[in-house]
Amino acid sequence: MSYNRVSPDSEMASYNMAQQQGGFVMKEDRDNRPIGSYEEDVGLGCCGWILTIISYIIVICTFPIALCICIKVVQEYERAVIFRLGRLLPGGAKGPGIFFVLPCTDEYRKVDLRTQAFDVPPQEILTKDSVTVSVDAVVYFRVSNATISVANVENANQSTRLLAQTTLRNILGTKNLTEILSDRENISHTMQSQLDEATDPWGIKVERVEIKDVRLPVQLQRAMAAEAEAAREARAKVIAAEGEMNASRALKEAADVIAMSPSALQLRYLQTLTSISAEKNSTIIFPLPIDLINNMMKK
Numbered sequence: 001m002s003y004n005r006v007s008p009d010s011e012m013a014s015y016n017m018a019q020q021q022g023g024f025v026m027k028e029d030r031d032n033r034p035i036g037s038y039e040e041d042v043g044l045g046c047c048g049w050i051l052t053i054i055s056y057i058i059v060i061c062t063f064p065i066a067l068c069i070c071i072k073v074v075q076e077y078e079r080a081v082i083f084r085l086g087r088l089l090p091g092g093a094k095g096p097g098i099f100f101v102l103p104c105t106d107e108y109r110k111v112d113l114r115t116q117a118f119d120v121p122p123q124e125i126l127t128k129d130s131v132t133v134s135v136d137a138v139v140y141f142r143v144s145n146a147t148i149s150v151a152n153v154e155n156a157n158q159s160t161r162l163l164a165q166t167t168l169r170n171i172l173g174t175k176n177l178t179e180i181l182s183d184r185e186n187i188s189h190t191m192q193s194q195l196d197e198a199t200d201p202w203g204i205k206v207e208r209v210e211i212k213d214v215r216l217p218v219q220l221q222r223a224m225a226a227e228a229e230a231a232r233e234a235r236a237k238v239i240a241a242e243g244e245m246n247a248s249r250a251l252k253e254a255a256d257v258i259a260m261s262p263s264a265l266q267l268r269y270l271q272t273l274t275s276i277s278a279e280k281n282s283t284i285i286f287p288l289p290i291d292l293i294n295n296m297m298k299k
Contacts, residue, residue, distance in 0.1 A: 051085065051105055052084070052085075055105045055106075058104070059103065070101055070103060071098055071100060072100075073097065074099070076096045077096075077112060079111045081093050081094075081146055081150045082094060082099070084105055084106050088151060092146075109150050111149060113146065115141070116141060118138070118139055118157075120136055121165065122213075123135055123165060125168075127172065128173070128174060129176045133217075134214075135172055137164070138212055139209050140206070140207045140209075141160055141206045141207060143156065143205075146203065148202065149203035153203075156203065156204055160204055163198055164195060167191055167195055172187070181214060188210055189209075
């Protein structure tokens, strides 16, 4: 015997078709669908309607006092998700402003729609090139759907925090150390897209993710510093060697020019004596040409 697997989309299509045809939906099919993605399949029931009517009667009988209990206010940045006898009221979240709840039968939860931020604790991560680093980040998110954030997940904020930690470890585990240090912006965008896609069924919108700090082991920092210092010394030696080579070429050209004119050497001697005497030195050295000394010795 063979079994065919039914996808959630086909289940939802069959559920909608059954509603249009006036049929019934089995309880197992209703429980498998996401919370908040459909309206109530059945009403409150006989007992539910009786309790609701009793609540209305209590409100009418205690009308002046009941207003203090039944009328609630939410701020501009808040929404209220109301449950009546454990079921979500149709119409979505209430607010901002004034809304009405029944005593004994209605419960509500306030949801803050403002952008919130949290720090991802430092995560010890083994990179692709087998280097252990400690990375922390900051995540900015907000509630985009108050009803889903209350009905589909127990604690949307805590779930987002834990998911951010695992996502950070998974993404950085596929990167080299050089990529982590130089390509933080791309890593932040990748992490944001993955978090946003994963938290969308929870009614959470991840707006921004930033890598704060990358901490390297002390031994690795020393090795990298020694490598950078050796590279700088090598470049300095190459530059010094190039300077010596250029200076030797210039001296060779100057010697060739002086050799072509003997009087140029005498002028150079006089210029050197002038520069020495300008510094107020007590000792003056007179250089004598070797040719002059040779002539004197021959005589």
